[in-house]
Amino acid sequence: MIKLRNTVKKYGRQRALDCANLHIKVGEFVFLVGASGAGKSTLMRLVYREEKPSRGQVIVGGVDVAKMRETQIPYLRRRMGIVFQDFKLLCDQNVFDNVAFVIKALGMSSREIRRRVKGALKIVGLPDKAYAYPGQLSGGEQQRVSIARAIVNGPPLLIADEPTGNLDPQTSLEIMEILEQINKRGTTVIVATHDQMIVNHFKKRVITLDQGKVIKDINSGTYG
Amino acid sequence: MSIEVRIFFRILGETVKGIQRSKWMNLVIITTMAAILSIFSCLFRSSLFVSHFVSEIGDSIEVSVYLKPEKDPKALAKKFTDYKNIKKIKIITREEAWKEMQQQVDIPELKNPLPDTVRVKLKDKTQVKQFIEVVKKLEEVEGVQYAEQLAENISRIGHFINTAAIIIIIVLGSLTFSIINNTIHLVIESRKQEIEIMRMMGVSDWYIKAPYIFQGVFYGFCGAFLSVIPLVILNSYMYKLAKLFYITVDPANTQIVIISVLLMGIMVGAVGSVFSVKKYLKV
Numbered sequence: 001m002i003k004l005r006n007t008v009k010k011y012g013r014q015r016a017l018d019c020a021n022l023h024i025k026v027g028e029f030v031f032l033v034g035a036s037g038a039g040k041s042t043l044m045r046l047v048y049r050e051e052k053p054s055r056g057q058v059i060v061g062g063v064d065v066a067k068m069r070e071t072q073i074p075y076l077r078r079r080m081g082i083v084f085q086d087f088k089l090l091c092d093q094n095v096f097d098n099v100a101f102v103i104k105a106l107g108m109s110s111r112e113i114r115r116r117v118k119g120a121l122k123i124v125g126l127p128d129k130a131y132a133y134p135g136q137l138s139g140g141e142q143q144r145v146s147i148a149r150a151i152v153n154g155p156p157l158l159i160a161d162e163p164t165g166n167l168d169p170q171t172s173l174e175i176m177e178i179l180e181q182i183n184k185r186g187t188t189v190i191v192a193t194h195d196q197m198i199v200n201h202f203k204k205r206v207i208t209l210d211q212g213k214v215i216k217d218i219n220s221g222t223y224g
Numbered sequence: 225m226s227i228e229v230r231i232f233f234r235i236l237g238e239t240v241k242g243i244q245r246s247k248w249m250n251l252v253i254i255t256t257m258a259a260i261l262s263i264f265s266c267l268f269r270s271s272l273f274v275s276h277f278v279s280e281i282g283d284s285i286e287v288s289v290y291l292k293p294e295k296d297p298k299a300l301a302k303k304f305t306d307y308k309n310i311k312k313i314k315i316i317t318r319e320e321a322w323k324e325m326q327q328q329v330d331i332p333e334l335k336n337p338l339p340d341t342v343r344v345k346l347k348d349k350t351q352v353k354q355f356i357e358v359v360k361k362l363e364e365v366e367g368v369q370y371a372e373q374l375a376e377n378i379s380r381i382g383h384f385i386n387t388a389a390i391i392i393i394i395v396l397g398s399l400t401f402s403i404i405n406n407t408i409h410l411v412i413e414s415r416k417q418e419i420e421i422m423r424m425m426g427v428s429d430w431y432i433k434a435p436y437i438f439q440g441v442f443y444g445f446c447g448a449f450l451s452v453i454p455l456v457i458l459n460s461y462m463y464k465l466a467k468l469f470y471i472t473v474d475p476a477n478t479q480i481v482i483i484s485v486l487l488m489g490i491m492v493g494a495v496g497s498v499f500s501v502k503k504y505l506k507v
Contacts (some may be wrong), residue, residue: 048424088421092245101426104234107227125487149425 001026001157002047002189007056009042009212016042019056024190026156029183031199032192033223035211040192043209044161047190048082049073049166063158078106081150081187083160087142089149090136095121096130099149106153106167124178140171149179151187158182160191164198172198196223231431237433243442246411250443253407257400257447257489264396265455265485272391272477273462278381280471287346287356288369290339295364297340303362304344309355339366350382389469397492400447404496406438411436413466418427419505433505438498444493448486455481 009017016147017039025028032040037216045051046058058065065076083114099117108116121127124144134142143163150158160179164172173198176198183189193199199206199222206221207214265402291297297315305311322336346352353376356368411417421430459478466473 050424071429074426074428077424079426082424086425088417088424089417090421101422102427105231105422105427105431107231107234109225109230 003059005057008054010054015212029189030205031206038209039212042212080157081155083150085162085165087146092132116152120152124148158187159187199223235434237440253443254446258450261448261451262454265451266458269481271385289342290366292366309346311347314343316341400492400498405500408497408500409504433501436501440493440497444489448489469490
């Protein structure tokens, strides 16, 4: 699903990612861990082509995204769902519209949109909140909406950058359980986090980054 | 319904949503646009009216070319037909002219002193001077008569109107362009987060950009549409003025101005917002 080959990303003189080599297979659940500034977010941004590598390859679904034309980027991102730490919901739109707006832009019929949004909200456990506004929801609920938006188009890959960073431990566990459920349905899930409790609890593949380098890659691993 | 049509309607829906969200700003932009486009349409209409007025007066002025004795006026008239700028040629023989004069004025029995005359009307009044210079050099021509001062004034007014119209169109065009450009910039700034999310979710470039362009077109069209109101009022005054001078008003000129101002509004709206989207909305 994702391959990094000798990937380097430099910001000026500083190497945010330093000769990273990785292979994440279809259907895997992977934790990317490391301290702040270790290169987790940079790696994520390379995968969804928000950044281009300074050197090396970033292959997603068989395509080297570094060589991808700008016009192709939306098509790449439609094949993945992205979840952010700060949820990034539109405050003036209700939950239904927040989840639906991407598939609306793809030209799906209203019936199909309703069906998909309903399904996505059911997966994240918010079937009754379709007409609530983000301001009326708790942090955990907002993150669930954000996950629903990420999966509504049925992407084969889900990327979550510190999805529990703004949440309390109990809510964090609930969010991670939702991501695990999504993974069990066949979606590859990559979670960048520095939450030890979460990583240790789920015992998935753990890739540890330090100063831009992959220093550890263990199946059923723990933090550190 | 095909996907493309559905997407088009959704883009229109996004445009409407964007306009609704702009609230009071819509009013400010549309009234400002309407005010500027009103100045444009009224000046444009006035310039067409003055041009028409000048042309009507100019139409009544002819160049009278007097021939030397024994020269053939028909031969001279034939020479004139080769000029591109000729609107009308009329030959008045010395006998006709004398007869006419005798009818108008009580003249004692005299030998006819008048020459044969060729009267010429030109299409472009600004070219009269050059025409007279050419005609004077012809060997069969005795003299040329023309209301020179009037011709010069007409030519000057014509030039002034054309120059003023071009300057005004450029200035007002730039002004409306700048207003649309800045408005769309503000709209983009206020929705930066939304644009960012759309980008991340893989919404296509043109789906994100098109509503802003349509919003600019909407402002341009509404401003232009409102600017027709003062134009209609001005038009009624022009009809009254034209009646006073016994000249006709061409209704097609009003239609030309209305169509021009609508096209200008839409075009400037579109170009202004495209420019803004290209500059400030990096997808």
